[in-house]
Amino acid sequence: MTHPLRSFLLHGSSLILLGLAGLAFAAPKHAVTLYDEPPKYPANFTHFEYTNPDAPKGGTFREAGFGGFDSLNPFISKGVAADEINLIYDTLAVQSMDEPFTAYGLVAEKIEKAPDNAWVRFLIRKEARFHDGTPITADDVKFTFDTLMEKGAPMYRGYYADVDRVEVESARSVRFVFKHAGNRELPLIVGQLPVLPKHWWAERDFAKSNLEVPLGSGPYKVGRVQAGRSIRYERVDDWWAKDLPVSRGFYNFDTIQIDYYRDNTVALEALKAGQFDYWLETSAKNWATAYNTPAVANGQLIKEEIQNRNPTGMQGFIFNTRRPQFQDRRVREALGLLYDFEWANKRLFNGAYFRTRSYFDNSELGSQGLPGEEELAILEPLRGKIPAEVFSEEFRVPATDGSGIIREQQRRAYQLLQQAGWRIDGDRMLDANGQPVSFEFLLAQTEFERVLLPFKRNLADLGIELVIRRVDVSQYINRLRSRDFDMIVGGFGQSNSPGNEQREYWHSSSADNPGSRNFIGLKDPAIDQIVEELINADSRQDLIAHTRALDRVLLWGYYVIPNWHIKTWRVAYWNRFEHPKVTPLYDIGLHTWWVRPGLEQPSEAQQQATEEAVQ
Template sequence: MITYIRPALLRSGLFGLLCVAALSDAAPRHALTLYDEKPKYSADFSHFEYANPDAPKGGTLRQAGFGSFDSLNPFINKGVAADDIGLIYDTLTTNSLDEPFTVYGLLAEKIEKGPNNSWVRFHLRPQARFHDGQPVTAEDVVFTFETLMSQGAPHYRGYYADVAKVTAESQRRVRFDFKHAGNRELPMILGQLPVLPKHWWEGRDFASGSLEPPLGSGPYRVEEVQAGRTIRYARVNDYWGKDLAVNRGFYNFDRLVFDYYRDNTVALQAFKAGHFDYWLETSAKNWATAYDIAAVRDGRIIKEEIANRNPTGMQGFIFNIRRPLLQDRRVREALALLFDFEWTNRQLFNGAYTRTRSYFDNSELASSGLPDKAELKLLEPLRGKIPDEVFDQPFDLPKTDANGIIREQQRRAYRLLTEAGWQVRDDRMVDADGKPMKLEFLLVQAEFERVLLPYKRNLADLGIELEIRRVDVSQYINRLRSRDYDMIVSGFGQSNSPGNEQREYWHSASADNPGSRNFIGLKDPAIDSLVEQLIAADSRQELVTRTRALDRVLLWGHYVVPNWHIKTWRVAYWNHLAHPETTPRQDIGLTTWWKKPDAAAPVAKPVDERSGKPAGEAEH
């Protein structure tokens, strides 16, 4: 967390104004916004605009899980947690999905903030209950926080590091005091805390993975578990919060079922055969070619593209700079030059994608051109500690003719590698000691192999060996946690209000934390400084400026081979499902969907073992 303290107001003439401001800060409110602007929804609002309060209840939503699962505890750094297990828990507040960053009370009916965000207090609703009927109390909140800090996944200790203490002031009032004032986001982050029942966990080993259904307070409970294969959730009929404005029109299915598949290709065929109801398509090739079947043509399966107004973040081939081979920026840049996006997009993706050119693409937060005066004010003190190109060159990526010929990129890559001390000997790229350049790409997604094989050939043309090693989900997660990889394909998701989570991505404090998303292994004081300044932004404009400055430094570090993005979610679903006319700006909003009362779910057909296609569903 950031150690940012405003200078005290010392003039006696301002004392009265300060007192008024303090009283205003401390006034209980139904919602919090990042810069204390007015929330979109008033205290007496009836429901979110993107939810249908009259949505019918009933039916089952069947989805596909990927790989397997062996735990129902998503809060520890052990095992693979089941999909959507978070739905059994309620949090102190809930996010609005059509505002940049606004939280409304859920377990908490009111929230107070101290002067300059030095503390936050949550007033719990008297009707809040766990599924066994026990009330949710301030003691449960304290227990949850202390348990996550002492036994939870390591990232909690970084995320909540600036909390000095948590106090149960009464049965329904809990206060968090901070080590430093000025962190605008921390009160809102604490509102996202899922509250665990102290009475249920006492006597159980929180730190061990388990498939025992835990007790929660949320809209669903675990109904059935088949280890590693299926998990079924049942809607809690007497759910305490079902009539709250923040929940009206949500959680409409009586049951949620996840059946797990080890291969997305098999899962897609199972979807088309009617084995489950909803599919988020991530493959452009599949979207263009895999749905020419009778069920789509006659309207039983609906294909829809829903606008995605979120920053796309950065998906890419991520370099682990903990490896000595990848610590030289010139080597990383050379490796990035050898990825031919234009050919890949045309040949493999039907031209569906746009190249990602920022860690905050598709938003005003993305940097472009040269830094402006406000950015330079942040960057100049770091001159000599960050790449010189940040100051005088707009960041750009090579663009090819999509014909598979990348001679210019190869020449540039070769120059960079020779500058870094590498040379070609006997058709192999070797270092001064004759050791060949060899990289392992750790992969869990089978469908990504077709993307990596052309990249592997381009690397081989310069004598660089790339080994593609595909492993199962459990192995992948274990190797990710132990940082045992040279390269992976992953992403750094972003919101319209980046903040404390940036420490988990880029800050030195998270580099050695096995539970963090600092996949790169960054330990750079200059980047630490930019992250801390971003978190301490005092206005929207400051946030934009500081995010752009950080973006530039990350881009010029060549820590990833940028991939691609699309500005829509591509979803396919069977026509017994429906969703509100208004979709949230920042999410698909699946928790607001429902089953049409008079529509029947499809009868599942077998999948042909030889073709892998649904029996009787010929594709054209």
């Protein structure tokens, strides 16, 4: 999984009988796992092993945001929410960072689920409080769920689609009943629900985007806000959950300051000048060449690569198949042949990247070779409805010699385009309707233009015009929500336990939801079937077979031009900070870091000067 939700239900008298059976055999637990295997941490554990329970508290941690923000409500489709706003909210449960998918209670002291996963019950801790001292109750949980489903971003309606209803059983007991039994992931996903204060929202319009500071219950609260420019979070000293095993060693900074930059190149220079403290580097060129500074040489600014054991997912140039020109698979395949990764990796990326070859790359979930027996059992019923190559060929991304000369790829691309009814007239490519071919690539990042320019030249060699359109972050998000784009660069992140979020990516039900991540516009019954079966997989091996089958169908559909990935996180940070010696398997674990004792902190005046210098 990678986000929130799913489900199932029972009908008539069978519902009553199964419900009673669940009451008889289910037992509340401190943690729940996907396949009912024992969790890594027992009920009496004191802290996660990737945290330092004795980490000192204090100091300021300064980050950089990109673009700006105009909202403190991250749950709706209006506006751009401030980074890290989730820090002010507590969730029913939290996922450990060193297990594929195990949920441990946070607001919920115990979690109880039906043996057949037809429902899940959360027993709320009596000490759980909002920041104003009001107890968190089952009513707040139900209010949150109902509000997100009715007024929240469309992704919630897809993510929680299989939840039938929420029942308040007492002030501290709430039960989620599902539409169907058998979905193993849904009880864990429901645990990701943030709990909002019903009493605070009673006289406010939840659907309205604004900068009113909301009431939360989490480890931080919102401090100073400068609209679009900066936001400061202040640690809650008496946070009700600070001594829980799931919280020890986390949230060690007194304040977290986020200053926004409109250009990542400017932001990197600000990091090296000491105006903020931490940077996740995504540019291979910068990592290789932009840190030749005295601060790095003398150890003040630390460069570190932290191993990333997550599936890398798929980053790529995404086709919006709602556009007529991209609805023919041959056209998408042809355009993919014109992207020369090997040249870009050598000339632009200092050879730092691996070409992405799967939607589940860097994991056992990705397809390879020809489909095996278990995959064929999934794919055979769909023969004739999915590309025939799925059964007979191993998918391979196009490869060049890196010289920049791609005549063979261009010849093959032109053949495919001719098969699709396209033709060259003079120096312009005409589509099947006789119209000159021109499409727009929508961008928000300045630094990505250099990656697209060689692709643009290769397209121009075949008479195809690529228009690179760069817009600000707000406009970019609005155009994504309204599906007003031809192509974008985007990603489909994956976890070690894919599940309900796959509906958000590929399912027909999400194609027309403006808040979903179905950027491609997929509406394919065959893909829908695989996704539903994947979500209801009843074993790890069954899950792997379904991810591999899905991977093959998506790859042979040529819905994206695969980009690249690395197998580490590249981070740069000032040596005022330390992190635990044991890093989590599946996360950077940034909120387990702390300030080294005795080192000078930025003064209030310095912080304010930094804020005023931003932008």
